[in-house]
Amino acid sequence: MKSLLVTGGAGFIGANFVQYWIKQYPEHNIVVLDALTYAGNLASLDPIKDHPNYTFVHGNILDTKRVEGLLRNHKIDTLVHFAAESHVDRSITGPDAFLETNIIGTHSLLKAAKKSVVGRRPVKR
Secondary structure, eight states: OOEEETTTTHHHHHHHHHHHHHHHHTEEEEEEEEEETTTOGGGGGGGGTTTTTTTEOOOOOOOOOHHHHHHTTOOEEEEEEEEOOHHHHHHHHHHHHHIIIIIIIHHHHHHHHHHHHHSSSOOOO
């Protein structure tokens, strides 16, 4: 059975993806990791909150250890990465958050993914 980790899954695009995926593939496990910043809205996932194969985790992709644990404990084989700072007006007044999430956070996520696949079957891209 396929098991997905969707980062930024409470954002507009992420929530729509998660709802679409669960409708198309209800047998797949979906774990949503979202920091619930200004762009995330947990209510966007209300239509699927009671689905037996859905899990929400409030957390940040910068937390490499937590991501490693999620990848390992949920036997994630597919990573869908939507977590990002995306509001351009906020990048002007606070560019550090963009660097942290969009660059360092993505790097952290990749490190966790790389570590979690050591010794496992070949990774599909």
